[in-house]
Amino acid sequence: MTGRGDGPSDHVAVPAGYRIGPWTVGRPLGCGAFGTVYAGTRTVPVAGVPSRAALKILPTGTRSPRQLAHLRELAEREVELLRKVRAPRLIRLYEVRTVDDSARPEIDGASVLVLEEAERSLDDLLTAGPVPRGGPALLVDVCAGLDQLHRAGWVHGDLKPGNVLLMADGTARLADFNVAAELEGTHAYAPVFGTADYTAPDLLWCEIGERGRKVRPSADIWAFGVLAHLVLTGGHPLPGGTPGARRDAALRYARGEEELRLSPELPEQWRPVLMDCLARRHEDRAPHTAASLLRRVEAAAAGRRAAWRPGPFLRRRRGPLLTVLIATATATLSAGLPALLPSTGYDRCDRGTVCFFTEPDGQGDYCAWVDGDDDWSTGETGCAWAARRPPLSVFNNGQNLSEGATRVDVEYFAGTGWEQRIGCLPNGERRNLADGDRLPRSHQWIRSCAP
Template identity: 30%
Template sequence: MQRAQEDHLTGTVLESRYTVGPRMARGGTGGVYRAVDQRLDRTVAVKIMHPHLTEDPAFVGRFAREARAAAQLSHPHVVAVLDQGETPDGLVYLVMEYVEGGTLRDVLHRKGFLTPSQAFSILAQMLDGLASAHRAGLVHRDIKPENVLMRTDGTVKVADFGLSRGADQHTTTGAVLGTVAYAAPELVLEKPVGTRADVYSVGILVWEMLAGRRPFEGGPLSLARAHAEQAVPALEESVDGIDPLISQMLARWTAKVEDQRPADASHLVQDLADLRRQLNADALTHVPAGWEQGPGPLAPVVADPGASVLPPTAPATGPVEELRSSGSLPTAPSTTPPAEAPTEAITTATAHASTGTAPKTLGVFDDTTSLTGLHTATSPTVSEEGLGFGGAGRGGGSTASSVWHDDGGAAGSGSTTSSGHATPSDRAKPSDPTKPTVKLIRWSVLKVGVALALTVLLVCLAAFMGWLLGSGSFRTEVVPAVYGTSTEQAQSLVENQGFGNVRVYEQSSTELPAGSVLGTEPAEGTQMRVGEQLSILVSSGPAQVSVPALEGLEQQEATSRLENAGLSTGQITTEFSSSAEGTVIAASPTQSTQVDEGSSVDLTISAGSEPTEVPNVVGADINDATSQLEDLGFTVTREDVAGGRLGRVITQSQDGTTITLRVI
């Protein structure tokens, strides 16, 4: 967990209103800062976009439109968007409510896994917010534990609506790759994305909550391939004894074919309600044999999207209280700073939590980085449990070495069960500090020889480790800047830096032409081992998009539909037609034509019916005049003067398509 940091933006005042405080997180689209709204005297979260994104006017325009759309969404289970703007010097920002609490990732990090009852308690609130967004026409596109915020009172909020679409097409490093662990197949394959993509991501999220790990593991590229090509494994194959009805529900939610999934989150709400009615208490509280949830409190954090400010009108009640009583949710606000955004930094502890094993250690490090596992029995120490390392997820990992409390009690264990958890009867006992700890040894020639051999072995081992850390695969280097270079130049730069495990990955982009490098994963400037995989992200040029149906739409609606498809409005001409005035009567290119993203589409707008010249019928016979005008489409009304006995038109007047004739 990374503490809040100050950077060059700390202290900046945005448009004479928002005073930027320390940075709380950094993601693929920008940094999130705690800030103060000077006008309303309240704490808010401000997301300031990365400069390289704001250089693209198309991105800035899309960001503003989607922020406005997200701001229309007001729901107790959705993080509110409060404001959006751009400063004169080019800082594009988004203001959101500030949420005091943690994230679902924190719960999974500490607990390892959740029982169905615990998971469904969180899921019910989350789906309530997501369903509200789907009804408003919003697709989240980035459902993940880091975007599920959990207030200290038990309220669950979904964050980051309306931001991911622009990020997908414009991030130059690893933001897209970093969140692919929950991405629907159609999102990975760059097909049109709708609410069913969110349904898939929710299914993967619930799978992880119940299993303590995701169904697919690996690097970003292998994860993308897995979601695109493989069926999600049945949950019951990974969680012994889980009720088959739960597994069947998740199989529907994570179907590879989009049309086989429920249409939107409203259907998921109904699915969950139906399932809970069918499950008994044992099924809802089921814990597989040998599994054990991790203990300890949850440290509140703020997720990348930032978040929340206004206290609820009433404390949350219901099933979520089950988690609070078990210690899974925070019970009071904390000043513990937030974690780094998951797409930018994945901690070792998080990695262990996702695989369901506890980290292997020789001692537990406290805040002063002392090796408490090496303290004497009389030294004050911090227990493994107190630091939140204990029992995360399923068995299989080794526990930490014994760590002693001040009173001599064991915090760790000397042995484990087959599931990897300590058994109380096997805990070691501290030695008596009053007894001698040094024993005089009579050295024989053999013992001296063994000692010399061990010394030589240690020297060789130290030399090997020095090579490994200094020039071997464990040596670290800084990822070089390769943005805008060719693929060959980028490969040469990273290889010259010492990186040998290099992969090239293509991504459609309107930012750079095909063949130009968009960035790397991890991002430039990252310190990493030279033996780790480094991905180079190369532009494949603009994605191909289909011109949507536009004929018959009002001009404003047609323009909005083009923008949503990634296109712009080109030349606009008007023509007289029988179609309603102001509607589209033609588009070029025509509907369903495949064009590059960002292309313009010309529109022809109806100017209404062509006006008809009104003939002068003054002096004409009333019957002849009436027939002539009606043949031209006019409506004729007659006003008689002096009885109209002569039947001659003396004046005519027009009101739209109605002609009034005065007859004498």
């Protein structure tokens, strides 16, 4: 979260040491158009919540009723998304609090989002020096985050380096979902806000209705193309010394008056990827979904040139929470998962999750969890096959959990509510389960499998 958007920076001044519930406010981490993020610490331990977090404070204080309504809507958008969608490449929300302090009208009633703490933003990294050596790997994480977000039925709407957070383990997470919007069929409706350099040309003159402007996943694909060009070359793909000049260049490009000129510094294997991301029209970008793009980005990051192949039309899953992933060739189509992901094997298990499979060696259907679950059948992330079929293999791929070494092993239970422990899997290990083992019904992350 940085102050580099097009909107005015709405800094919220909160003194160090100020208490918000159990959280103590520390140094400011960043300031954006809608609020300020501070480091936060808590002294009272709570299961599943670390002692350090980022406190995103969205002001309500002395503002007009119209401003208050707008700020509430933005806060509600972010909270709704982060409560519905838990995925490895999206920043995690731990809790939401409201400031109750009439003596400080500037923050009284402010919404406070307690979020996973990051080291810094991608914007900070790009500002600090030349093209980062680890840029391609970070782009894989960013694209994976878009894939997870789009599969859950949401559009980010403001993807840019300031909204990509870099974690202590070297991975990246997408953040800042104030203008994110849930898809209603092919589009969503989002507030009229964005950052000019990352706004798709078709949105620069689109019609704006009472619910905002229509946005589609292809807008995020454009933004990814701009971001990737910046990460890989240090420059923007459109000419101009200011955001306004580059916006004018985007309009000329969209009208066919100017061609796209990618930097000669761009590695050859990335050129076809970015050309597709930065296609003039939505209709030309739409076939290149985040799912199909991810496979190409992974290949380009490995130094290979991957041709794009269109996959079958996928029905979008409208489930409440897409941290459960069910995958075989048949389940891929019925659940709306990308056909270009691996169809078999342990490699389907996303980093930061634990996966249980219906067949040995990571084969068959599977379900993956970011968090623990006290009831696989009826819990928040229900697993469709869990009530009738035992898993025959498991992979703990949680080495990139934000808690680091605090909660990385996984224990699983025959009963709901974490009763009747039947096994435990250390961080990074994969294992076949004996045929006939009792049916696991719940699991949780713990410090260590060792007694």
